[in-house]
Amino acid sequence: MRPANVVDLRGDAASDASAPGAGADLFPLVLDDVSFQAGGTVLIKGVDLTLPAQGATVIMGPNGAGKSLLLRLMHGLIAPSGGTVTWGGMPLGEAVRKRQAMVFQRPVLLRRSVAANIDFVLRLRGRADPGRRREILDHAGLAAHADQPARLLSGGEQQRLAMARALATEPDVLFMDEPTSNLDPASTLVIEEIAKAARDRGTKIIFITHDMGQARRLADDVVFVHKGKVLEHSPAETFFTQPASTEAGDYMAGKIIL
Amino acid sequence: MQDFGAAFLTAFDLLIGADAALLEIIGLSLRVSITALLAAGLIGLSLGAALAVTRFPGRGFILVIVNSMMGLPPVVVGLVVYMLLSNAGPLGFLGLLYTPEAMIIAQAILILPIIAALSRQLIEDLHAEYAEQFRSFCVPTGRMMVELLWDARYSLLTVMLAGLGRAMAEVGAVIIVGGNINHLTRVMTTTIALETSKGDLALALGLGIVLLSIAIAINAGVMALNATAKRQAYA
Numbered sequence: 001m002r003p004a005n006v007v008d009l010r011g012d013a014a015s016d017a018s019a020p021g022a023g024a025d026l027f028p029l030v031l032d033d034v035s036f037q038a039g040g041t042v043l044i045k046g047v048d049l050t051l052p053a054q055g056a057t058v059i060m061g062p063n064g065a066g067k068s069l070l071l072r073l074m075h076g077l078i079a080p081s082g083g084t085v086t087w088g089g090m091p092l093g094e095a096v097r098k099r100q101a102m103v104f105q106r107p108v109l110l111r112r113s114v115a116a117n118i119d120f121v122l123r124l125r126g127r128a129d130p131g132r133r134r135e136i137l138d139h140a141g142l143a144a145h146a147d148q149p150a151r152l153l154s155g156g157e158q159q160r161l162a163m164a165r166a167l168a169t170e171p172d173v174l175f176m177d178e179p180t181s182n183l184d185p186a187s188t189l190v191i192e193e194i195a196k197a198a199r200d201r202g203t204k205i206i207f208i209t210h211d212m213g214q215a216r217r218l219a220d221d222v223v224f225v226h227k228g229k230v231l232e233h234s235p236a237e238t239f240f241t242q243p244a245s246t247e248a249g250d251y252m253a254g255k256i257i258l
Numbered sequence: 259m260q261d262f263g264a265a266f267l268t269a270f271d272l273l274i275g276a277d278a279a280l281l282e283i284i285g286l287s288l289r290v291s292i293t294a295l296l297a298a299g300l301i302g303l304s305l306g307a308a309l310a311v312t313r314f315p316g317r318g319f320i321l322v323i324v325n326s327m328m329g330l331p332p333v334v335v336g337l338v339v340y341m342l343l344s345n346a347g348p349l350g351f352l353g354l355l356y357t358p359e360a361m362i363i364a365q366a367i368l369i370l371p372i373i374a375a376l377s378r379q380l381i382e383d384l385h386a387e388y389a390e391q392f393r394s395f396c397v398p399t400g401r402m403m404v405e406l407l408w409d410a411r412y413s414l415l416t417v418m419l420a421g422l423g424r425a426m427a428e429v430g431a432v433i434i435v436g437g438n439i440n441h442l443t444r445v446m447t448t449t450i451a452l453e454t455s456k457g458d459l460a461l462a463l464g465l466g467i468v469l470l471s472i473a474i475a476i477n478a479g480v481m482a483l484n485a486t487a488k489r490q491a492y493a
């Protein structure tokens with residue numbers, strides 16, 4: 001295995017709040033020389049990355065950098081063209097993926113009621129229980145909408161439901177792909193609170209955002225992706241004050257990077 | 259023209275008077291076609307869902323076959339089922355030829371490809387939307403089929419009704435395997451064909467009106483269903 005960019009997070013205040021969860025055996029997540037190509041183009045190039053068990057990792061970078069692809073590679077939704085992805089030494093398979101959940105940028109809700117969307121995953125994990133469903137919907141502030149068709153919810157409510165449904169599987173790892181990109185500030189905060197609560201219960205959070213404020217509020221460490229490469233992986237404080245790569249600095253300064 | 263007017267009047271008389279012979283024929287038609295629909299639906303929907311979520315060598319070939327069988331000529335289906343069920347045929351020992359069961363088999367075969375092909379397309383489109391989320395949740399394939407069938411339920415009902423419409427309207431298959439035997443295998447379409455050729459237009463016309471009404475009712479039902487589904491964003 002190649003040396004990966006390991007980050008020391010011990011000095012980080014945000015991660016102190018989060019105890020190592022039940023999913024500690026899934027870590028570290030190691031990407032070893034991972035590449036991905038489609039249609040003859042190399043979209044992800046030789047990524048080496050090691051992520052720790054605790055806290056929230058934010059993936060940042062310009063549009064088309066390969067962030068979503070990287071997240072899907074980590075979750076095993078797509079297979080790398082080269083290199084390996086391992087979780088605590090285990091290869092990616094259903095055994096690993098079952099302990100993870102992902103909230104997609106555009107929520108994929110079943111054509112059913114809000115309650116039935118939660119019941120679907122509870123049944124899938126063999127824990128169907130109306131009481132638990134009520135608890136989950138309460139927690140997401142959706143109790144009043146339980147019987148409504150899920151796809152008639154507002155954008156923010158749909159995103160909250162997707163989040164609640166992901167968390168209903170009690171994942172050890174939660175992936176989120178720009179979970180608040182279309183939401184107003186209040187809904188954004190609600191999503192962030194839910195994510196924080198999950199993190200504080202020991203769930204590892206790995207998410208993509210373009211929202212600098214959100215990254216500062218939630219990130220323990222930041223992975224900066226540019227043109228299919230990981231240019232930088234730093235503790236949040238360092239990243240926001242002294243980014244190691246000029247591209248990251250320019251990206252945050254709002255400059256167009258090429 | 260005189261004839262025509264009189265036929266209409268007699269037809270309405272038969273309908274309003276709930277003529278026993280007429281009701282018997284309508285009843286058998288409904289029994290045969292609805293049973294065929296249930297059988298073809300059970301198999302066709304499972305097949306459609308399976309073809310929608312799986313990828314295997316030869317799948318493309320199967321899709322071409324299923325799609326082209328949508329346009330099966332009823333008389334050809336009738337002929338094949340006849341050969342299977344006739345005394346000399348491999349299933350002759352069942353003694354089903356010229357029974358309502360033979361008609362059910364023929365109609366089920368006729369509409370099976372329609373239900374399989376249309377539901378395959380519908381479910382594949384829905385699966386394209388759900389696939390990554392299902393993969394993320396590690397939904398097993400069999401479970402996936404069930405969940406997709408459920409979420410496509412409104413559009414699938416339309417498919418089922420299209421199958422019912424086709425089964426009720428066909429005459430070529432049932433006349434071959436049923437034989438249009440009075441009180442036994444006479445259904446609406448075979449009676450219309452027979453009575454028309456005998457020149458007794460009244461009964462034929464009465465049955466024609468019933469068939470048309472059923473077609474209209476089915477289509478109205480489809481539209482109402484679609485409207486409900488759209489309103490709830492379930493379609």
Ligand SMILES: Nc1ncnc2c1ncn2[C@@H]1O[C@H](COP(=O)(O)OP(=O)(O)OP(=O)(O)O)[C@@H](O)[C@H]1O
Binds near residue numbers: 038039063068
């Ligand atoms: N299946 C695919 N086939 C070909 N190209 C693809 C495929 N998937 C993604 N790409 C390309 O890979 C690049 C990276 O895509 P990705 O979705 O990871 O970007 P991103 O960093 O998430 O961008 P954004 O911030 O806009 O969401 C893009 O240029 C995209 O067009």
Ligand SMILES: [Mg+2]
Binds near residue numbers: 067068069177
């Ligand atoms: Mg993306």
